[in-house]
Amino acid sequence: MSSEQIRRPRTIAVHAGGAVDRETKAVAPPIHLATTFERGPDGSYPGGHVYGRSSNPTRERLEGALAAMEGAAGALAFASGLAASHALAQTVKPGGRVVIPSELYYGTGVMMRELLPPVGVEVASADMTDPDALRSVVAAGCDLLWLESPSNPTLRITDLAASAAIGREAGAVVACDNTWATPVFQRPLDLGCDVSVYSTTKYHGGHSDVTGGALVVRDEGPLLDRLRVIQNLGGAVPSPFDCWLVLRGMRTLHVRMEAQAASAEQIAGALRGHAGIERVHYPGWGAMLSFEVAGGAEAALAVANGCELFIQATSLGGYESLIEHRASVEGDVTTAPAGLLRVSVGLEDPADLIEDLSRSLRKAIG
Ligand SMILES: *Cc1c(COP(=O)(O)O)cnc(C)c1O
Numbered sequence: 001m002s003s004e005q006i007r008r009p010r011t012i013a014v015h016a017g018g019a020v021d022r023e024t025k026a027v028a029p030p031i032h033l034a035t036t037f038e039r040g041p042d043g044s045y046p047g048g049h050v051y052g053r054s055s056n057p058t059r060e061r062l063e064g065a066l067a068a069m070e071g072a073a074g075a076l077a078f079a080s081g082l083a084a085s086h087a088l089a090q091t092v093k094p095g096g097r098v099v100i101p102s103e104l105y106y107g108t109g110v111m112m113r114e115l116l117p118p119v120g121v122e123v124a125s126a127d128m129t130d131p132d133a134l135r136s137v138v139a140a141g142c143d144l145l146w147l148e149s150p151s152n153p154t155l156r157i158t159d160l161a162a163s164a165a166i167g168r169e170a171g172a173v174v175a176c177d178n179t180w181a182t183p184v185f186q187r188p189l190d191l192g193c194d195v196s197v198y199s200t201t202k203y204h205g206g207h208s209d210v211t212g213g214a215l216v217v218r219d220e221g222p223l224l225d226r227l228r229v230i231q232n233l234g235g236a237v238p239s240p241f242d243c244w245l246v247l248r249g250m251r252t253l254h255v256r257m258e259a260q261a262a263s264a265e266q267i268a269g270a271l272r273g274h275a276g277i278e279r280v281h282y283p284g285w286g287a288m289l290s291f292e293v294a295g296g297a298e299a300a301l302a303v304a305n306g307c308e309l310f311i312q313a314t315s316l317g318g319y320e321s322l323i324e325h326r327a328s329v330e331g332d333v334t335t336a337p338a339g340l341l342r343v344s345v346g347l348e349d350p351a352d353l354i355e356d357l358s359r360s361l362r363k364a365i366g
Pocket of ligand 1: 082
């Protein structure tokens with residue numbers, strides 16, 4: 001099959017990086033565990049690989065697939081989403097400035113604020129849903145503009161094209177954490193972003209059994225070159241087995257996302273009609289939602305505890321539905337409303353999920 005014939009994202013997700021093994025004709029990709037590769041008589045590397053940290057055939061398949069999904073120049077796989085985010089943050093030189101959203105994935109904010117100031121990089125935040133607010137924060141300097149949409153945990157939507165334009169004008173590298181939308185629902189590189197950032201732990205893996213991250217970079221050039229250096233020398237690379245699991249998960253990304261999002265929409269609708277719920281946060285697409293129950297943290301925890309199908313656990317993107325009280329996970333510095341529960345909608349029958357939530361809501365808050 002020639003790669004030119006593969007065009008549409010759903011087809012790419014099924015086939016990219018999936019070439020039949022040349023030696024054995026195995027249809028499923030092999031997992032290459034070798035950490036080192038034989039050199040040729042002249043000292044060259046005829047297999048194209050030198051050492052496992054620098055590259056690996058299984059990782060190469062995954063990286064090729066991640067890039068193909070977004071028509072990108074390259075992709076780099078990491079050991080976690082935060083390792084990927086940190087690698088990108090490390091491209092900012094001392095004296096530089098990173099602008100992050102005022103609401104974003106908790107771990108990203110903590111990582112930036114803990115790890116960047118000690119190396120001389122300033123971290124500022126802006127309300128990205130307001131272009132004027134963003135423009136004024138960026139005006140004080142911006143080397144890396146970090147976008148996340150929908151945001152965590154209240155699923156605010158940022159106009160990626162407008163924000164990316166503001167970042168580009170300021171000369172910043174523009175990145176978008178696209179973990180929650182995935183390329184199925186949103187393509188940041190087509191909207192002017194330089195890099196799509198992923199925790200592949202979530203929807204790409206899809207089965208809550210692998211931790212991983214990725215940077216998908218639109219263009220060849222100094223940024224991609226520098227990231228390759230940081231990936232190799234920083235060494236936060238995923239194992240071959242982890243790469244294999246993420247690639248396997250990607251084969252069903254579209255069907256999972258579409259089914260989970262259809263269920264999420266139904267659940268959001270059912271929650272909106274419920275008396276004890278003050279607000280439902282659902283942007284109309286995607287498989288994540290959150291809602292705020294009357295009665296604060298205590299009531300919210302009672303609702304989470306009362307569910308039988310939804311597992312009370314952090315994380316998201318797996319085939320199983322999860323529910324989580326964010327404020328108590330994040331502690332003192334949380335921006336999550338006290339009564340907010342975050343839901344990752346899985347692949348169960350949505351009618352069962354709605355029944356489970358309704359039953360728990362009735363029991364906890366009437
Ligand atoms: C989970 C998550 C991350 C962090 O990824 P890890 O794989 O846990 O390191 C970053 N951003 C978003 C939006 C996430 O959901």
